[in-house]
Amino acid sequence: MSQSLSPAVSIARDLIRCxxxxxxxxxxxxxxxxLLKARGFTVDRPVFKDADTPDVENLFATIGSGAPHFVFAGHTDVVPAGREADWSHGPFxxxxxxxxxxxxxxVDMKGGIAAFAAAALSFLDxxxxxxxxxxxxxxxxDEEGPAVNxxxxxxAWAAERGHRFDACIVGEPTNPDALGDAIKVGRRGSLSGVVSVEGVQGHAAYPHLADNPIPGLMRLMTALNDVVFDEGNERFQPTNLEIVTFDVGNPxxxxIPARAEARFNVRFNDSWSQETLRDRITQVLTQAAGPDLKWNISFRRDGSDSFLxxxxxxxxxxxxxxxxxxxxxxELSTGGGTSDARFIKNYCPVxxxxxxxxxxxxxxECTPVADLDRLAAIYERFLESYFAASVQG
Known part of the structure; x- marks a missing residue:
């Protein structure tokens, strides 16, 4: 690491260059x-595979033994940079x-990982x-990708090897305006689906010889769009359904096309589960379709429930x-989209x-270096408090 930069900034810079x-x-x-092996951590690099998804490398590093077992979670993968010429500084x-x-x-989220690594190493020293x-x-x-591998x-791999976590912080960029604005203490759930309507292709001048699926799909999606699922509560904002595509593929x-489909995403609070929400959506569509419309709905498998x-x-x-x-x-917030915390909550408080x-x-994409150092200081102060409390307890 460079002598002219703080540990958090130096680690973040080196990670960005990857x-x-x-x-x-x-x-x-x-x-x-x-970095972590040099400071005494045991490091594993498991690679996971699944059908129709790319293989993904992961890292699990640990030091110490016994309780409490605190884990920092995050991702080093990033979204594409887009056109590099649009950047004032090279994206990598x-x-x-x-x-x-x-x-x-x-900020998403090599800076968070760098701040935690710097904090952890300083704390252990x-x-x-x-x-x-x-x-x-x-x-x-694999956080920015399919999140399958x-x-x-x-x-699950860590649990199979006997690791039991007591608490976790995910270093996602949670603050809307300034460092210290918000802690995410939960997330709304997410459910996506595809609604399709089958018709009969034909000439636009002879509609009686065809069956246009578009009006039927419009009717279905209007019914979905008009649903008020709930008003929210003291923990979560209201559930919202957004239609994200309406596709025919007809140049x-x-x-008159033979088929039309629309896609939607629902972000839902703890008034619903994936199962109850699927039932409600199917009920609304069934009522709107009537007896003659040929329609279908399928739900994606990557849904997640809300948690607090x-x-x-x-x-x-x-x-x-x-x-x-x-x-x-x-602020203790449950807003925003999903994150890998949706998986971690099944193993420990997160x-x-x-x-x-x-x-x-x-x-x-950028962050003030002062924020990196301040975030590292927050993490280190937290570790001191967390582990000291366990000793006193």
């Missing part, structure tokens, strides 16, 4: 393996200009032989660390906290 666009490892996990150059670190993954418990990293290369399988003006973390000790320790370093009292997310997935 072109780890999903599903490519790009050298990012290899870099972390070298890791350049720093005017106190800002630029590059794909700077200071604790020395007095450290008791277990500290681990659970890092995937990543965190979900890595958690001609004089042809209620571990007051975990939330309080992180909140106090954030307030001490930033002066802000973080919250999410990382950098400011305003530039994630954008051209010129």
């Amino acid at each position: 072109p780890s666009v999903t599903p490519e490892e790009g050298g990012a996990l290899a870099f972390l393996e070298t 150059a890791g350049e720093i200009a005017d106190g800002i670190l630029f590059g794909r993954g700077a 200071k604790a020395g032989d007095a450290f008791t418990g277990t500290l681990s990293f659970l890092i995937t290369g 990543g965190t979900d399988k890595l958690l 001609a003006f004089n042809v 973390t209620r571990d007051e000790a975990l939330i309080a320790a992180l909140g106090k660390a954030i307030e001490a370093e930033t002066g802000r009292t973080p 919250v999410e906290f990382g950098l400011v997310g305003q530039t994630m997935h954008k051209v010129d």
Whole structure:
């Protein structure tokens, strides 16, 4: 690591310089393996496979033994950079200009991983032989992709080897405007589906010889769009359904198509499960279709249920660390999209906290280096509190 940069900034820069666009490892996990092994961590690099999805490399690193077992989770894979000419600094150059670190993954989420790595190493150096418990990293290369060969399988792999986690922080960029704005303590669920209507292809001038599927699909999707699922509650915002495509695949003006389909996504709160939501959607469509429309609905297998973390000790320790370093009292939020926390919540209490997310997935993704150092300080303060409480307890 460069002597002129802080550990968090140096690690983030080196990670950004690894072109780890999903599903490519790009050298990012290899870099972390070298860094952590040199400091005494045991590191494994399992590769998971599944039909119709790319193979994905993952990393699990651990140090210590016994309880409590705290794990930091995240991903080194990033979304594509787009046109490199649109960037003011190379997307994988890791350049720093005017106190800002630029590059794909700077906030989502190589910066979070770098801050936690720097915090963990500093914490362990200071604790020395007095450290008791277990500290681990659970890092995937498949969060921005299908999320089939990543965190979900890595958690099962770790459990099969006897690892039992007590708490987890995911380093996703949770803050909307400034570091310390928000901790994610839960997420709404997600359910996607495809609605199709079958017709009979024909000439637009002879509609009596055809059966246009588009009006029927419009009727179905209008019915779905008009549903008020709930009003939300004190924990979650209201459930919303969004129609994301309406496709016919017909380039001609004089042809009635044979088939039309639409796709939708629902973000739902804890008033619903995937099963009850599927039943409600199917009921609405059945009523709107009537007896004669030839229609079908299929739901994607990558849905996830909502969850809410209620571990007051975990939330309080992180909140106090954030307030001490930033002066802000973080909101406890359940907004936004999905993350790999949806898998982790099945194994231990999990919250999410990382950098400011305003530039994630954008051209010129970036973060102030001061935020990286402050985030590392928050994580280190949290680790000191978390492990000290376990010893006192």
